[in-house]
Amino acid sequence: MNGHRKPFFKLIVFTAVLAAVFFLLDYLESGLLHRHIWRFLSFFAVQGYITSKIIFLGAERSNGYIVPYYFAAMFLRFFCSIFVAFLFLYFGVEHRLAFALNFFILYLCFLWFEISLLLTNLRPNSKKSN
Numbered sequence: 370m371n372g373h374r375k376p377f378f379k380l381i382v383f384t385a386v387l388a389a390v391f392f393l394l395d396y397l398e399s400g401l402l403h404r405h406i407w408r409f410l411s412f413f414a415v416q417g418y419i420t421s422k423i424i425f426l427g428a429e430r431s432n433g434y435i436v437p438y439y440f441a442a443m444f445l446r447f448f449c450s451i452f453v454a455f456l457f458l459y460f461g462v463e464h465r466l467a468f469a470l471n472f473f474i475l476y477l478c479f480l481w482f483e484i485s486l487l488l489t490n491l492r493p494n495s496k497k498s499n
Contacts, residue, residue, distance in 0.1 A: 376425060376486055377422075379482075379486060380421060380482070383482050384410065384414040387478065388410060391406055391410065401467070401471075403462075403464055403468045403471045403472075404463075404464075405457070405462070405468070405471075406471055409471060409472055410475065413475050413478075413479045416449060416450070416479070417479045417482065419442075420442035420443075420446050421483060421486065423438055423441060423442045424439055424442050424483075424487065427441075435487070439487070442483075446479075446480070446483075450472075450476055454469075454472055
Protein backbone atom coordinates (compact mmCIF):
# COMPACT_ATOMS: atom_id res chain seq x y z
CA MET A 370 0.00 0.00 0.00
CA ASN A 371 1.28 3.44 -0.90
CA GLY A 372 2.74 5.41 2.02
CA HIS A 373 0.28 8.25 1.44
CA ARG A 374 -2.75 6.00 1.49
CA LYS A 375 -1.89 3.95 4.55
CA PRO A 376 -2.83 6.66 7.14
CA PHE A 377 -6.17 7.20 5.44
CA PHE A 378 -6.86 3.48 5.36
CA LYS A 379 -6.18 3.44 9.11
CA LEU A 380 -8.65 6.33 9.52
CA ILE A 381 -11.33 4.34 7.69
CA VAL A 382 -10.68 1.28 9.87
CA PHE A 383 -10.74 3.40 13.05
CA THR A 384 -14.03 5.00 12.00
CA ALA A 385 -15.51 1.59 11.17
CA VAL A 386 -14.54 0.26 14.60
CA LEU A 387 -16.18 3.24 16.28
CA ALA A 388 -19.27 2.75 14.10
CA ALA A 389 -19.44 -0.92 15.14
CA VAL A 390 -19.23 0.04 18.81
CA PHE A 391 -21.98 2.65 18.35
CA PHE A 392 -24.12 0.20 16.43
CA LEU A 393 -23.77 -2.33 19.25
CA LEU A 394 -24.62 0.28 21.90
CA ASP A 395 -27.60 1.40 19.82
CA TYR A 396 -28.73 -2.20 19.34
CA LEU A 397 -28.52 -2.84 23.08
CA GLU A 398 -30.56 0.33 23.64
CA SER A 399 -28.09 1.52 26.26
CA GLY A 400 -29.34 5.10 26.17
CA LEU A 401 -25.75 6.35 26.06
CA LEU A 402 -25.89 7.61 22.48
CA HIS A 403 -27.34 10.85 21.26
CA ARG A 404 -29.64 10.54 18.26
CA HIS A 405 -27.15 12.56 16.15
CA ILE A 406 -24.20 10.26 16.91
CA TRP A 407 -23.93 9.19 13.25
CA ARG A 408 -23.68 12.83 12.17
CA PHE A 409 -20.99 13.40 14.79
CA LEU A 410 -19.06 10.35 13.60
CA SER A 411 -19.30 11.48 9.97
CA PHE A 412 -18.20 15.00 10.86
CA PHE A 413 -15.16 13.80 12.81
CA ALA A 414 -14.19 11.28 10.13
CA VAL A 415 -14.23 13.96 7.42
CA GLN A 416 -12.46 16.38 9.73
CA GLY A 417 -9.84 13.73 10.53
CA TYR A 418 -9.26 13.15 6.83
CA ILE A 419 -8.82 16.87 6.13
CA THR A 420 -6.48 17.51 9.06
CA SER A 421 -4.41 14.42 8.30
CA LYS A 422 -4.16 15.50 4.68
CA ILE A 423 -2.93 18.95 5.78
CA ILE A 424 -0.30 17.42 8.05
CA PHE A 425 0.99 14.82 5.58
CA LEU A 426 1.09 17.22 2.62
CA GLY A 427 2.88 19.78 4.77
CA ALA A 428 5.38 17.20 5.97
CA GLU A 429 6.02 16.17 2.39
CA ARG A 430 6.63 19.77 1.32
CA SER A 431 8.95 20.65 4.19
CA ASN A 432 11.00 17.43 4.40
CA GLY A 433 9.25 16.02 7.45
CA TYR A 434 8.98 19.21 9.53
CA ILE A 435 5.34 19.00 10.58
CA VAL A 436 5.07 21.34 13.57
CA PRO A 437 3.42 24.33 11.82
CA TYR A 438 1.14 22.04 9.84
CA TYR A 439 0.16 20.08 12.92
CA PHE A 440 -0.71 23.26 14.81
CA ALA A 441 -2.70 24.58 11.85
CA ALA A 442 -4.62 21.30 11.67
CA MET A 443 -5.13 21.30 15.44
CA PHE A 444 -6.59 24.82 15.39
CA LEU A 445 -8.75 23.95 12.39
CA ARG A 446 -10.09 20.88 14.22
CA PHE A 447 -10.73 22.82 17.41
CA PHE A 448 -12.51 25.79 15.86
CA CYS A 449 -14.57 23.71 13.44
CA SER A 450 -15.66 21.50 16.32
CA ILE A 451 -16.64 24.48 18.44
CA PHE A 452 -18.54 25.98 15.49
CA VAL A 453 -20.48 22.75 14.83
CA ALA A 454 -21.24 22.23 18.53
CA PHE A 455 -22.45 25.83 18.74
CA LEU A 456 -24.73 25.30 15.72
CA PHE A 457 -26.29 22.24 17.30
CA LEU A 458 -26.85 24.09 20.57
CA TYR A 459 -28.10 27.24 18.86
CA PHE A 460 -30.74 25.35 16.89
CA GLY A 461 -31.94 23.59 20.03
CA VAL A 462 -30.56 20.11 20.32
CA GLU A 463 -32.35 17.91 22.84
CA HIS A 464 -30.58 15.92 25.55
CA ARG A 465 -27.76 18.40 25.89
CA LEU A 466 -25.75 16.30 28.34
CA ALA A 467 -25.72 13.28 26.02
CA PHE A 468 -24.89 15.61 23.13
CA ALA A 469 -21.94 17.16 24.97
CA LEU A 470 -20.58 13.82 26.20
CA ASN A 471 -20.87 12.09 22.82
CA PHE A 472 -19.39 15.04 20.95
CA PHE A 473 -16.50 15.49 23.39
CA ILE A 474 -15.69 11.77 23.54
CA LEU A 475 -15.58 11.57 19.74
CA TYR A 476 -13.42 14.69 19.63
CA LEU A 477 -10.93 13.08 22.02
CA CYS A 478 -11.02 9.72 20.20
CA PHE A 479 -10.15 11.28 16.85
CA LEU A 480 -7.53 13.53 18.46
CA TRP A 481 -5.91 10.49 20.09
CA PHE A 482 -6.02 8.67 16.75
CA GLU A 483 -4.33 11.57 14.95
CA ILE A 484 -1.58 11.82 17.55
CA SER A 485 -0.90 8.08 17.54
CA LEU A 486 -0.94 8.04 13.73
CA LEU A 487 1.59 10.86 13.60
CA LEU A 488 3.85 9.22 16.15
CA THR A 489 3.91 5.92 14.28
CA ASN A 490 4.73 7.71 11.03
CA LEU A 491 7.40 9.92 12.59
CA ARG A 492 9.38 7.10 14.18
CA PRO A 493 10.43 5.51 10.86
CA ASN A 494 11.24 8.96 9.43
CA SER A 495 13.43 9.89 12.40
CA LYS A 496 15.36 6.60 12.09
CA LYS A 497 15.99 7.28 8.39
CA SER A 498 17.45 10.71 9.11
CA ASN A 499 19.96 9.36 11.66
